[in-house]
Amino acid sequence: MSNKIKIILIAAIAVSSVACTNIGTDEKESGDYYEKSVTFPQNASLEEKLKLTARLVPDSQQFKWQKLEMTAFIHFSINTFTDMEWGNGDESPELFYPADFDAEQWARIISEAGLKMIVLTCKHHDGFCLWPTRTTNHSVKYSAWRGGKGDVVREVKDACDKYGLKFGIYLSPWDRNASTYGENEAYNNFFRQQLKELLTWYGKIDEVWFDGANGEGPNGKKQVYDWGSYYDLIDTNQPQAVCAIMGEDIRWVGTETGYGRETEWSATALAPGGRKSNRENNERLGLKATGDDLGSRNIIQKADKMFWYPAEVDVSIRPGWFYHSNEDDKVKSLEELVDIYFSSVGRNAVLLLNIPPDTRGLIHENDALRLKELRDYLDSTFEDNIAYRAFTKHRGARKSMDGNYETYMYIDEFPAQIEFSIPFPQECNVFMIQEYIKKGQRIEEFMLEAFINDEWLELGTSTTVGYKKMLRFDKISSDRFRLTINKSRDNAMLNEIGLFLAPPLLPGNE
Ligand code: FUL
Numbered sequence: 001m002s003n004k005i006k007i008i009l010i011a012a013i014a015v016s017s018v019a020c021t022n023i024g025t026d027e028k029e030s031g032d033y034y035e036k037s038v039t040f041p042q043n044a045s046l047e048e049k050l051k052l053t054a055r056l057v058p059d060s061q062q063f064k065w066q067k068l069e070m071t072a073f074i075h076f077s078i079n080t081f082t083d084m085e086w087g088n089g090d091e092s093p094e095l096f097y098p099a100d101f102d103a104e105q106w107a108r109i110i111s112e113a114g115l116k117m118i119v120l121t122c123k124h125h126d127g128f129c130l131w132p133t134r135t136t137n138h139s140v141k142y143s144a145w146r147g148g149k150g151d152v153v154r155e156v157k158d159a160c161d162k163y164g165l166k167f168g169i170y171l172s173p174w175d176r177n178a179s180t181y182g183e184n185e186a187y188n189n190f191f192r193q194q195l196k197e198l199l200t201w202y203g204k205i206d207e208v209w210f211d212g213a214n215g216e217g218p219n220g221k222k223q224v225y226d227w228g229s230y231y232d233l234i235d236t237n238q239p240q241a242v243c244a245i246m247g248e249d250i251r252w253v254g255t256e257t258g259y260g261r262e263t264e265w266s267a268t269a270l271a272p273g274g275r276k277s278n279r280e281n282n283e284r285l286g287l288k289a290t291g292d293d294l295g296s297r298n299i300i301q302k303a304d305k306m307f308w309y310p311a312e313v314d315v316s317i318r319p320g321w322f323y324h325s326n327e328d329d330k331v332k333s334l335e336e337l338v339d340i341y342f343s344s345v346g347r348n349a350v351l352l353l354n355i356p357p358d359t360r361g362l363i364h365e366n367d368a369l370r371l372k373e374l375r376d377y378l379d380s381t382f383e384d385n386i387a388y389r390a391f392t393k394h395r396g397a398r399k400s401m402d403g404n405y406e407t408y409m410y411i412d413e414f415p416a417q418i419e420f421s422i423p424f425p426q427e428c429n430v431f432m433i434q435e436y437i438k439k440g441q442r443i444e445e446f447m448l449e450a451f452i453n454d455e456w457l458e459l460g461t462s463t464t465v466g467y468k469k470m471l472r473f474d475k476i477s478s479d480r481f482r483l484t485i486n487k488s489r490d491n492a493m494l495n496e497i498g499l500f501l502a503p504p505l506l507p508g509n510e
Contacts, residue, residue, distance in 0.1 A: 098361025127177025182221020265295025
């Protein structure tokens with residue numbers, strides 16, 4: 001045997017044995033996991049901190065929320081009728097008159113688009129309440145709509161129930177109408193009463209959205225919010241609900257553009273919510289929701305505590321959050337929405353897509369059409385997972401090609417290479433990979449290649465995975481693929497990988 005052949009043989013045996021011994025079905029991991037937060041022991045080394053962070057996991061509400069993937073925001077209020085984005089709080093309730101109001105039309109369009117929840121602006125910064133609250137006269141009760149007997153919150157919640165959608169409430173802490181705003185305890189009482197009405201009058205609430213915007217009230221004063229007492233009310237009345245943005249379960253991704261970070265850790269050193277101790281923690285570490293890096297090794301090194309605090313990407317289908325007739329022709333294009341989908345759901349976040357109903361009280365035809373186009377596009381992209389037809393020699397790898405979130409391939413040494421082949425070459429341009437986050441988020445770097453013209457060609461490379469990561473690449477055709485997990489904070493658990501062919505977005509554009 002020539003030396004050259006000997007070297008090739010030895011190299012081939014080495015590659016296949018590295019790959020085989022580390023990729024299996026048998027999980028050898030034991031020990032504790034930490035729900036929602038983990039505190040590091042004093043003087044912990046970076047390695048120890050990384051291992052603890054790798055075992056940080058979502059609680060069951062956070063996990064259920066993450067699986068929704070795509071949800072809808074509805075901005076609808078007095079602003080819809082005044083053509084404003086931020087009302088002053090002095091608008092007459094009589095302006096609110098959606099003559100053809102139909103919450104079932106909203107729920108039908110939204111559920112057909114594949115969005116799983118509606119989060120409704122029950123009260124925006126102007127203080128106008130979409131339900132007949134007992135706390136103020138600034139509400140639907142003092143409008144002529146439904147003879148003052150209407151309740152938008154009730155009708156939207158009923159429509160959500162009918163169409164199998166979850167229901168969330170947006171309640172702006174900032175209130176430009178409330179006379180007590182800025183008189184701390186008096187307003188905190190008023191706000192708690194409003195929150196309690198919403199939490200107790202309408203059945204199950206799945207998400208509570210507290211906006212971070214905090215300006216002055218009608219008397220020029222700023223309010224100090226009693227966040228802890230708001231969270232207690234939610235825990236008491238709707239313990240299954242997640243609380244977003246200024247809440248302690250769901251993090252604002254930091255932009256309103258629809259784009260999440262490529263490196264998106266759900267395990268962050270950014271402490272959640274508005275409590276004083278958490279705000280101080282963030283000031284000490286110099287962290288903000290808008291920061292570029294919330295969970296890298298550098299940040300972990302400086303932190304005392306880590307949190308499971310996953311990202312939500314909120315963005316409007318139009319330029320404004322509220323409806324403006326002069327934006328009827330500015331509904332985002334299918335191309336933009338698809339890009340947003342891959343940059344939010346495809347980057348370990350949940351998409352909260354705002355669709356603002358018009359002055360009739362209906363979702364405008366242009367928005368409805370675009371949502372249908374988006375659904376059709378995603379259905380045709382994801383209807384066939386080529387990886388389901390793959391053969392692989394790695395024990396356990398099939399467990400991440402079976403469509404079952406609860407089964408996963410376990411990898412305990414890095415770099416790890418998983419090679420798989422399909423019966424005949426197929427075209428694809430999208431790669432999807434998911435970590436089993438019930439045991440933490442761990443992968444720090446991965447790469448996908450395809451065997452084309454006798455060599456391995458890199459299709460894409462990225463950093464974090466988390467609940468879901470998707471990569472798009474130019475269409476190729478191959479029957480052999482190779483996934484490399486280069487770096488991970490601990491053993492990796494891949495519950496799903498997928499290869500798909502997305503249709504061209506513009507005719508002739510491949
Ligand atoms: C912001 C608000 O000021 C906007 O009006 C909108 O509601 C957006 C979702 O959040 O903070």
